Amino acid sequence: LHANLHGVVDDPLHTDKETHCQRNPFCEIAVEEAVRMKDQKLASEVVAVTIGPTQSQETLRTAMAMGADRGVHIKCDQELQPLTVAKLLKAVAEKEKPDMVLLGKQAIDDDANQTGQMLSALLGWSQGSFASKVTATKESLEVVREIDGGTETLSLKMPAVVTADLRLNEPRYATLPNIMKARKKPVETMSPEDLGVSIDTKLKTVSVAEPPTRQAGAMVADVNELVAKIKAAGFA
Amino acid sequence: VRDLYKRVIVVGKDYPKGPDYVREKAKKWFFQNKDLSSERDIKRAVATGRAFIRDEMIAAIQLKKYRVMRERYKVPEEEALAENRTKS
Numbered sequence: 001l002h003a004n005l006h007g008v009v010d011d012p013l014h015t016d017k018e019t020h021c022q023r024n025p026f027c028e029i030a031v032e033e034a035v036r037m038k039d040q041k042l043a044s045e046v047v048a049v050t051i052g053p054t055q056s057q058e059t060l061r062t063a064m065a066m067g068a069d070r071g072v073h074i075k076c077d078q079e080l081q082p083l084t085v086a087k088l089l090k091a092v093a094e095k096e097k098p099d100m101v102l103l104g105k106q107a108i109d110d111d112a113n114q115t116g117q118m119l120s121a122l123l124g125w126s127q128g129s130f131a132s133k134v135t136a137t138k139e140s141l142e143v144v145r146e147i148d149g150g151t152e153t154l155s156l157k158m159p160a161v162v163t164a165d166l167r168l169n170e171p172r173y174a175t176l177p178n179i180m181k182a183r184k185k186p187v188e189t190m191s192p193e194d195l196g197v198s199i200d201t202k203l204k205t206v207s208v209a210e211p212p213t214r215q216a217g218a219m220v221a222d223v224n225e226l227v228a229k230i231k232a233a234g235f236a
Numbered sequence: 237v238r239d240l241y242k243r244v245i246v247v248g249k250d251y252p253k254g255p256d257y258v259r260e261k262a263k264k265w266f267f268q269n270k271d272l273s274s275e276r277d278i279k280r281a282v283a284t285g286r287a288f289i290r291d292e293m294i295a296a297i298q299l300k301k302y303r304v305m306r307e308r309y310k311v312p313e314e315e316a317l318a319e320n321r322t323k324s
Binding site for chain 2: 025170179
């Protein structure tokens with residue numbers, strides 16, 4: 001298989017200056033899967049893509065330390081919605097022409113679980129989301145998906161978009177020698193304007209709140225007290 | 237030896253107990269061995285250090301991360317099982 005595989009690393013935390021950008025764990029799993037395919041000689045090149053402020057370059061270096069061959073950094077300081085991310089990735093995919101785009105199923109900041117699906121629709125490519133196993137053959141990709149009540153196995157024609165679920169693999173840890181090697185790998189930087197994508201958003205976050213704290217349970221002495229409390233609460 | 241120290245510090249950034257804890261422990265560790273003179277002893281100590289990074293530190297980091305993720309993103313069956321446990 002001659003394939004350019006993309007492990008996409010999406011950086012979530014932009015708004016707080018004190019918060020360091022975190023690597024999205026699901027995207028790390030995607031990068032790991034791409035690198036494994038390269039290790040197995042199923043893929044010829046792995047390109048890692050990240051969208052975010054300058055700090056996201058560090059995430060890119062980690063992806064390259066894990067084994068990606070080069071990086072693409074779309075520099076953007078604003079928090080982006082999934083549709084915008086999908087449009088940016090579409091532009092990159094049209095430039096790079098990979099056989100497969102691998103993403104995390106969702107980002108741990110918004111838990112939207114939309115980008116991969118939107119990307120596949122925008123590109124008109126096959127889609128295998130919530131992948132817990134990916135097997136590549138010359139003609140197709142077999143993706144086992146985690147769904148409610150079990151699993152579903154799909155055979156996808158390439159090019160395809162696959163989103164990684166938690167159980168797809170356990171990513172390797174990038175050690176210092178690999179991080180040093182990664183410094184020599186090329187990173188291309190560009191802006192959303194360079195890709196012809198507008199970052200205007202039609203969505204506005206109205207509020208964010210923590211879930212209400214759980215009320216402590218009450219211990220009862222015996223069945224009679226339990227029954228009395230149930231009656232008092234109006235359930236009997 | 238300097239390379240080993242760098243490796244410990246870099247991995248320490250991700251360590252659950254925090255980079256400061258790691259730096260303190262590492263300094264103590266390294267100073268305890270500062271009087272080693274034979275090449276064989278030094279090499280052995282460095283090898284022990286590397287093995288420690290690989291088998292203890294990195295393992296602890298990975299375990300913590302994926303335990304947190306598994307807890308946060310339970311599969312429906314796992315969630316049902318967990319709920320049943322709290323109910324009973």
